[in-house]
Amino acid sequence: MIEFGHFAAILAFCLSGLQGVQGLRGQRGPAAFLALTALGAMGVSFLTLVMAFARSDFSVALVANHSHTLKPFLYKIAGTWGNHEGSMALWCLVTLGFGAAGAVFLRTGRPKFEARSLGIQGLVAAGSLAYLLFASSPFMRVAEPELQGDSLNPLLQDPALAFHPPLLYLGYVGYSFVFAMAAAALIEARVDRIWAKAVRGWAMAAFVPLSGGIMLGALWAYYELGWGGWWFWDPVENASLMPWLLGAALLHSLIVTEKRGGFAVWSVLLAVLAFCFSILGAFLVRSGILTSVHAFADDPTRGLVLLIGLLAYGGAALGLFAFRAYKIKGGPIWAAASREGALMGNNLILAVATATVLLGTLFPLIAEAFGRQMSVGEPYFRLTFVPIMAPALIALPVVQAWSWGRMDLSGIWKWAAAFAGICAVFGLLGVGLMDIPLFAALGVALGVWLVGGSMWELKRRAVTWPRLLKLPLRVWGMTLAHIGLGVFVVGAVVETSQRYETTLDLAMGGRAEVAGWTLSLEDMRVVEGPNWFSDRATISASKGGAMIELRPEKRYYPAARMPTSETAIHKSPSGDLYLALGDRREVNGQVRWTFRAYFNPLIDLVFGGVILMALGGLFSVLPRGVFKARARQADMASLPAGELAE
Amino acid sequence: MRARTQRLITVAIAAILVLAAAGLVTYAVRESANLFYTPERLAKVGLPEPGKTVKIGGLVEPGSLAYGENAEIRFSVIDGSEMTIHVSYTGIAPDLFQEGQGVVATGRFDTAGKFTATELLAKHDENYIPRELRHLEAPET
Numbered sequence: 001m002i003e004f005g006h007f008a009a010i011l012a013f014c015l016s017g018l019q020g021v022q023g024l025r026g027q028r029g030p031a032a033f034l035a036l037t038a039l040g041a042m043g044v045s046f047l048t049l050v051m052a053f054a055r056s057d058f059s060v061a062l063v064a065n066h067s068h069t070l071k072p073f074l075y076k077i078a079g080t081w082g083n084h085e086g087s088m089a090l091w092c093l094v095t096l097g098f099g100a101a102g103a104v105f106l107r108t109g110r111p112k113f114e115a116r117s118l119g120i121q122g123l124v125a126a127g128s129l130a131y132l133l134f135a136s137s138p139f140m141r142v143a144e145p146e147l148q149g150d151s152l153n154p155l156l157q158d159p160a161l162a163f164h165p166p167l168l169y170l171g172y173v174g175y176s177f178v179f180a181m182a183a184a185a186l187i188e189a190r191v192d193r194i195w196a197k198a199v200r201g202w203a204m205a206a207f208v209p210l211s212g213g214i215m216l217g218a219l220w221a222y223y224e225l226g227w228g229g230w231w232f233w234d235p236v237e238n239a240s241l242m243p244w245l246l247g248a249a250l251l252h253s254l255i256v257t258e259k260r261g262g263f264a265v266w267s268v269l270l271a272v273l274a275f276c277f278s279i280l281g282a283f284l285v286r287s288g289i290l291t292s293v294h295a296f297a298d299d300p301t302r303g304l305v306l307l308i309g310l311l312a313y314g315g316a317a318l319g320l321f322a323f324r325a326y327k328i329k330g331g332p333i334w335a336a337a338s339r340e341g342a343l344m345g346n347n348l349i350l351a352v353a354t355a356t357v358l359l360g361t362l363f364p365l366i367a368e369a370f371g372r373q374m375s376v377g378e379p380y381f382r383l384t385f386v387p388i389m390a391p392a393l394i395a396l397p398v399v400q401a402w403s404w405g406r407m408d409l410s411g412i413w414k415w416a417a418a419f420a421g422i423c424a425v426f427g428l429l430g431v432g433l434m435d436i437p438l439f440a441a442l443g444v445a446l447g448v449w450l451v452g453g454s455m456w457e458l459k460r461r462a463v464t465w466p467r468l469l470k471l472p473l474r475v476w477g478m479t480l481a482h483i484g485l486g487v488f489v490v491g492a493v494v495e496t497s498q499r500y501e502t503t504l505d506l507a508m509g510g511r512a513e514v515a516g517w518t519l520s521l522e523d524m525r526v527v528e529g530p531n532w533f534s535d536r537a538t539i540s541a542s543k544g545g546a547m548i549e550l551r552p553e554k555r556y557y558p559a560a561r562m563p564t565s566e567t568a569i570h571k572s573p574s575g576d577l578y579l580a581l582g583d584r585r586e587v588n589g590q591v592r593w594t595f596r597a598y599f600n601p602l603i604d605l606v607f608g609g610v611i612l613m614a615l616g617g618l619f620s621v622l623p624r625g626v627f628k629a630r631a632r633q634a635d636m637a638s639l640p641a642g643e644l645a646e
Numbered sequence: 647m648r649a650r651t652q653r654l655i656t657v658a659i660a661a662i663l664v665l666a667a668a669g670l671v672t673y674a675v676r677e678s679a680n681l682f683y684t685p686e687r688l689a690k691v692g693l694p695e696p697g698k699t700v701k702i703g704g705l706v707e708p709g710s711l712a713y714g715e716n717a718e719i720r721f722s723v724i725d726g727s728e729m730t731i732h733v734s735y736t737g738i739a740p741d742l743f744q745e746g747q748g749v750v751a752t753g754r755f756d757t758a759g760k761f762t763a764t765e766l767l768a769k770h771d772e773n774y775i776p777r778e779l780r781h782l783e784a785p786e787t
Contacts, residue, residue, distance in 0.1 A: 374679045383677060388666075503738070504717070594717040595738075
């Protein structure tokens with residue numbers, strides 16, 4: 001069965017290669033047909049892998065190493081991509097999926113351009129498939145099958161993490177098609193408004209799932225690792241943040257290219273870089289070249305192959321860029337105070353922020369080149385990323401109202417006064433009444449400024465309230481995304497600056513105070529699950545008249561010989577009360593348990609803000625007229641009778 | 647001519663931003679970069695400035711793990727050299743923290759050479775070995 005899948009993957013590899021040839025020859029029809037058949041072949045191939053996992057076929061090496069009969073069914077399926085080889089198979093499937101989607105949906109009225117895009121996508125897919133087949137094949141059998149497998153890493157047996165890799169890959173790999181379209185445009189040295197309009201949808205098709213994937217990863221780290229935090233500036237996390245930042249820059253740069261024909265060269269460069277950073281991310285994660293808390297068993301040779309791939313594809317595209325970019329025409333002249341100027345500022349800041357993240361991430365390698373073993377942690381990123389991004393966030397509500405070409409700045413003092421007012425109010429309230437540090441109070445002010453400013457801008461564009469519904473979905477999408485950014489800023493600032501954490505050391509019946517809650521250890525018992533057993537604590541928590549019970553666990557998975565922490569979280573509007581169970585110890589003959597207790601204020605705003613940003617992105621690319629019929633009805637209903645007659 | 651002026655202004659603004667970022671990066675690296683010590687290296691170069699945040703790494707010496715009051719964990723870190731680093735950590739050790747296993751800790755040395763860790767590196771996977779410790783542990787197949 002798995003040999004059939006292996007064969008189908010080889011077939012997909014050949015078809016992709018042919019797709020590359022036909023596409024580059026400018027044959028749109030054949031390239032599209034090959035893209036669809038290649039996806040079909042890889043789909044069959046991936047299905048045989050999933051089947052092998054579903055049926056626990058331990059004669060397949062990958063299944064034997066990463067699955068177990070006692071594992072819940074969802075995690076048997078998710079186990080397919082919960083390992084290096086399987087996740088590469090998923091990567092290939094998604095690459096081919098984007099190729100096939102392009103074959104069907106890419107309609108620009110320029111068949112040669114479309115054909116070349118499909119051709120380059122075919123070459124990218126062929127490269128990924130070559131890596132899958134020759135450097136990390138999931139289709140190998142074992143000589144003497146065992147009756148039982150080694151199981152999936154228990155930390156990955158989690159719903160959020162079952163869907164985290166597919167979403168993340170939709171994002172990473174989504175940029176492959178954006179890359180293909182950029183390279184195709186470079187071949188013909190034509191980057192114009194039609195190109196930008198076409199690319200924007202695909203750039204969003206990568207950005208939205210990437211946001212979702214990063215958020216699921218952060219959410220998982222938050223409740224599964226038991227460290228109370230959601231972002232650690234770890235190399236593996238940064239690897240996903242960098243394409244996200246560049247993707248955000250690209251979306252903003254494309255607006256200028258689409259509406260004014262400007263920033264064309266820059267948009268193409270960003271489109272190329274976004275995908276290069278996706279591969280760089282894969283390289284950092286899989287090669288083990290950097291020490292990461294999220295790293296899994298790794299293999300330097302695989303990393304080397306990925307690095308060669310990155311250099312080959314990125315180098316080819318950048319070479320093409322060097323030879324063709326000068327031919328690409330720019331847009332009309334603009335003043336610094338204009339929408340173009342504002343979006344340029346946005347792009348410069350995002351690009352510089354990405355560069356600082358890259359530097360911090362690669363710092364151990366740079367230091368080692370100078371003969372030192374050093375690394376940078378969270379303080380580095382706090383000192384660089386935050387001050388670089390802050391001006392962009394402060395300016396956002398002001399400059400999103402700027403018009404194309406030139407803007408009259410005579411009213412800007414009102415904006416300055418409004419910002420100063422908000423900062424003063426929050427500064428005084430925060431520091432004076434609530435006793436929180438000034439920078440945290442100002443951070444909250446900034447978030448509120450973003451949310452309020454975005455709403456203000458929406459109203460300004462609509463002019464009157466009923467017309468809000470008539471605004472294009474793009475405007476709604478932009479507003480939603482910017483509100484999401486503000487919500488995220490508030491959540492991130494409050495959570496990181498006001499998080500309360502403590503270590504408890506409790507005997508049975510022992511009590512402790514955490515953030516206004518009185519905790520008491522009521523019970524400890526051993527519980528058994530399908531493929532684990534666990535020490536489960538029962539802790540009662542009371543605050544005012546309210547009384548709740550929290551049950552943090554320490555699970556042990558015999559198949560993987562590995563323990564995991566199952567945290568207990570009580571959600572409330574003001575934040576999460578969060579408990580993780582630690583070690584059992586005997587001190588002076590008395591049995592005691594350690595707990596890590598946190599109060600994470602407004603943590604939901606962090607995840608909610610990212611969801612809003614992704615939703616905003618989704619809204620802004622929905623085709624015109626999706627909500628139109630309903631919007632018009634609502635509009636009619638809300639208008640006074642007199643206006644209807646007009 | 648105007649297009650050229652515009653390009654010049656753009657480049658100038660970009661240059662200012664890059665310079666500002668470079669300044670921030672230099673400052674941040676000086677403030678926060680952590681040197682990494684193995685016991686062997688510590689023996690060679692001596693104690694770092696007490697109170698400065700550094701990273702240490704090595705193997706948790708078998709038999710050295712002990713529990714103190716208030717969730718304190720004490721253990722020794724070795725790497726086959728003469729030197730041993732005594733570590734104290736208050737909190738919950740990562741799930742895969744065990745005697746005989748590799749550990750990377752962030753924290754500070756005191757004047758007596760005792761290391762107080764604020765963070766222990768957890769790994770998600772028993773087959774993963776942090777890069778700094780790869781020369782100590784051979785991966786099991």
